[in-house]
Amino acid sequence: QSAIATNSGAEPAIAQLLLERASILQRQGTTGEPLRAEYQQAVDALIDSGMPGGVPPAGLEQYLDLLVATNSSAADKTSEEDFFRAMQAVNKPAIERQMNRIRSILQADPAVGAKLRDRADVERDLTKIRYQIAELDAAHKDQAADLEHRRSAAQDQLTRLDADLASDPRLKLYEEQPATVQEIRGALRPDEAYYKLTELRGKDYGILITPQDTLIYRVDAPAQALSALAARVRDSIDGQLGQGRLAPFDVAAAYTLYRLVAGPAADRLKATSALIVDPSGPLERLPMGGLV
Secondary structure, rough: OOHHHHHOOHHHHHHHHHHHHHHHHHHHHOOHHHHHHHHHHHHHHHHHHHHHHHHHHOOOHHHHHHHHHHHOOOOOHHHHHHHHHHHOOOOOOOHHHHHHHHHHHHHHHHHHHHHHHHHHHHHHHHHHHHHHHHOHHHHHHHHHHHHOOOHHHHHHHHHHHHHHHHOOHHHOOOOOOOOOHHHHHHOOOOOOOEEEEEEEEEEEEEEEOOOOOOEEEEEOHHHHHHHHHHHHHHHHHOOOOOOOOOOOOOHHHHHHHHHHHHHHHHHHHHHEEEEEEOOOHOOOOOOHOOOO
């Protein structure tokens, strides 16, 4: 208690101490708002400490489990907001905040939106060309010069677009503070949804935000099992490219992985026309669209 009182709360050790205290109180039988207040104080300290992106602290998974259980019988907006904030405490929140900021800029200035769309198109084309170059075999080396010319032109165009966008100070004005569910919902188009997966000390947690509602849950499989499935799928995509052969796509593993990480959100994900994915754990090496 004295260590907490004599520090600002912005040190990682204080955040960890607060989480440990909340966990102890939970084991001793503390429930309801008093327990949630303890965990909320710990999450605030964790965010203020600048720990996002580091080693996940012990105890936070118990808080997420508590919020999922509280929300399971009936949707509770406070639990959903607290869950989303806690997820961002262990992942850099700039993605959510930047998405909201950029969307507001697009609405105010269509010219910037056009440049951002052009950049996405060029980056996609550049990635495709790089794969084509990497997959060339000896019988088609005559295509290398043309592909290299296209790659260089695309890279130059991407550099110019990046320079143009970097010169707009509005695209640099985002806060390093967690976004809220309501902010994300307000930035979504009617046909869009936002999905975030976070791996935390052997468990994975998901949140799906749509213009209508929010779903929070814990993935019903250990993180180690999900990682093994993700490795199988990844290997079936590029495991034999070095030998100039394409391995058969592991449909079974891809389907199993999708059903596990989607969990109770599976039906809503299928009904979504456009999905914004902020991945972690098994999805860091695999695009969500590559699962079936």
